[in-house]
Amino acid sequence: MSYCLNPRCPKPKNTNDGKFCLTCGAKLLLKERYRGIRPIGQGGFGRTFLAIDEDKPSKPPCVIKQFYPQAQGTNTLDKAVELFTQEAVRLDELGEHPQIPELLAYFTQDDRQYLVQEFIDGQNLAQEVSENGAFNETQIRSLLNDLLPVLRFCHQKQVIHRDIKPENIILKRSDRKLFLVDFGASKIVTNTSLHRSGTSIGSPEYVAPEQIRGNAIFASDIYSLGATCIMLLTERSPFDSYDINNATWIWQKYLKYPVSSELSRIINKMLESTPMRRYQTAVEVFQDLNQVTQISPKEGAKIITPPNPPLSPPAQQAKSNSQIDKELEEMKTLFLSGKPQPNASNNQSQPQQPQSNTKSKIDTELEELKAKYLSNNPPENQ
Numbered sequence: 001m002s003y004c005l006n007p008r009c010p011k012p013k014n015t016n017d018g019k020f021c022l023t024c025g026a027k028l029l030l031k032e033r034y035r036g037i038r039p040i041g042q043g044g045f046g047r048t049f050l051a052i053d054e055d056k057p058s059k060p061p062c063v064i065k066q067f068y069p070q071a072q073g074t075n076t077l078d079k080a081v082e083l084f085t086q087e088a089v090r091l092d093e094l095g096e097h098p099q100i101p102e103l104l105a106y107f108t109q110d111d112r113q114y115l116v117q118e119f120i121d122g123q124n125l126a127q128e129v130s131e132n133g134a135f136n137e138t139q140i141r142s143l144l145n146d147l148l149p150v151l152r153f154c155h156q157k158q159v160i161h162r163d164i165k166p167e168n169i170i171l172k173r174s175d176r177k178l179f180l181v182d183f184g185a186s187k188i189v190t191n192t193s194l195h196r197s198g199t200s201i202g203s204p205e206y207v208a209p210e211q212i213r214g215n216a217i218f219a220s221d222i223y224s225l226g227a228t229c230i231m232l233l234t235e236r237s238p239f240d241s242y243d244i245n246n247a248t249w250i251w252q253k254y255l256k257y258p259v260s261s262e263l264s265r266i267i268n269k270m271l272e273s274t275p276m277r278r279y280q281t282a283v284e285v286f287q288d289l290n291q292v293t294q295i296s297p298k299e300g301a302k303i304i305t306p307p308n309p310p311l312s313p314p315a316q317q318a319k320s321n322s323q324i325d326k327e328l329e330e331m332k333t334l335f336l337s338g339k340p341q342p343n344a345s346n347n348q349s350q351p352q353q354p355q356s357n358t359k360s361k362i363d364t365e366l367e368e369l370k371a372k373y374l375s376n377n378p379p380e381n382q
Contacts, residue, residue, distance in 0.1 A: 002028045003036040003049060006110075007068055029054070030109055034116055036064055046084060050119065053104070061121070062104055067113035081113075083184045088115045090183040093157055099150045099179050120181065122173045125166035125232060134256035135232040137263055143169075143232070144289055146178045147225065152282040154180075155218045161186050162216050164224035165206040166231055205238045206231075209273050219278045222285060226270030233259065247273075262291075 004012035006026040014022050019029055029035055033055035040063075041048040049064040067084045091103035095118075105116040125143075129135070135143070147169070154161060161168075163182060170179045208223035210216070227238040234241055234254040241251035249271055252264060266288055272278040279285045 001037060003038055004028060005030070005036050005049065005064070005066055007047075007066075026110070030064065030114055030116070031105060031107060034062065034064060034105070051116070053116075061119040063101070063117050063119050065115045065117070084113060084115075086186065087182075087184040090159060090186045091115070091117060094154060094159060094183065097150060097153050099146075099177060100153075100183075101179065101181055120170045120172055120179045122171045122179075125169045125171065125228070128171055129166065129232055129235055134235045135229075136257040137259050140229050140233060140259075140263065141289065143178060143229070144225075144285065147180065148282045148286040148289075150178075150180050151221055151225065152286075154186075155221070155282060159183075159186050160216050160218060161221050161224075162211065163203060163206075164221055164228060165203050166228055167203075169228070208275070210275055217275060219275050219280055222270050222279050222282065223272075226267050229267050229270070233257075263289075 002014040002017060002021075004014060004021040004024060004026055005028075006012070006021065006024050009021060009024040009026060011023040012021070014028065016022065017035070019027065021028055030051075033053055034051050035054055036049040036051050038050050039047060040050050046068045047066045049066070051062050051064045052059045053062050065084075065087075067081070088103060088106040091101065092106070094100045095102040101120060102118040103115065104118065105114075107114055123131070151161075151164075161180065161183065163184070163186075164180070168180065168182045170181055171177075172179060204212070206224045206227040208216075208220040211220040211223075230236075230241050230249070230251040231238055233256065234251055235256065236251075236254055238251075241249060241254060243250045249268060251267075252259070266285065269277070269279055269288075270285060279288075
């Protein structure tokens with residue numbers, strides 16, 4: 001079985017595994033190795049096909065993207081060319097991450113541009129919701145913990161995705177890992193581009209307000225991820241979960257499953273319309289999401305504390321020594337306060353022992369106690 005990639009072929013399905021289409025005579029193999037099997041998608045800039053790589057013994061599946069813009073006009077066509085080329089460049093830069101498809105090839109054949117990328121066997125999250133219903137809090141937390149590190153990786157590479165939505169997140173069947181796909185709308189950030197307006201790109205219902213005005217920033221991706229979360233929780237478009245008259249999100253009204261106040265607060269902060277009130281980095285969201293909840297043994301009250309990074313061995317030892325000194329000083333104070341103090345009449349009848357000698361003896365005893373403690377609790381090897 002082969003599928004002819006010639007857009008003008010009247011009968012693209014081929015029952016043979018030959019090198020040429022039986023109907024139009026076009027080549028069925030790209031670069032003499034990639035064979036189209038069936039179409040799996042079409043957008044404004046091109047078509048996508050499931051394919052196999054015949055250059056490898058196992059003939060693994062892959063994805064062929066063919067540049068085939070439907071829009072008219074010179075400016076629009078130029079933009080389409082730019083975005084298609086841009087996706088190849090971004091995949092080449094970002095494909096080293098295990099949750100971003102790897103770019104396998106990028107080339108021109110028969111005056112048409114192609115890119116070939118790793119095939120992710122699974123469904124996008126829009127399909128998952130359609131088949132299995134709304135997500136619950138556990139699933140949303142898992143999604144965020146899975147995708148935020150991917151987003152951080154992209155931003156560290158100075159890339160803003162600009163089109164995060166359920167359709168561009170694929171859940172892999174084998175290990176249930178989430179993949180971020182479709183970097184055609186992504187943008188490389190430079191010192192000048194951060195302060196310069198550009199073209200508004202992305203799906204309107206998931207796009208941050210500043211991105212609509214052509215000023216996408218890293219926090220714009222965080223907004224889009226938040227909008228994705230409320231769609232998965234409510235099975236509704238983000239447009240339908242926003243009260244325009246009162247300029248507020250009302251997605252909690254349409255939940256299929258209850259959500260904790262902590263998660264609601266995090267999602268609402270991801271969705272702040274003013275960028276400065278929003279999370280600025282994926283790391284901030286991740287840390288807020290993974291705070292440690294402790295129960296006070298006396299009052300039973302919840303105390304939320306973010307996890308602290310482990311101290312290095314020198315810092316641990318410094319902290320330990322400081323604590324020991326503090327405790328010994330408290331013991332010393334208690335010891336001195338418990339000593340009977342001579343009264344005035346005794347002072348007249350008996351000579352008072354110099355206090356410095358008493359302190360010296362106490363100091364000596366406490367130093368011996370400290371040395372004994374440290375010998376029983378040696379510091380960790382550095």
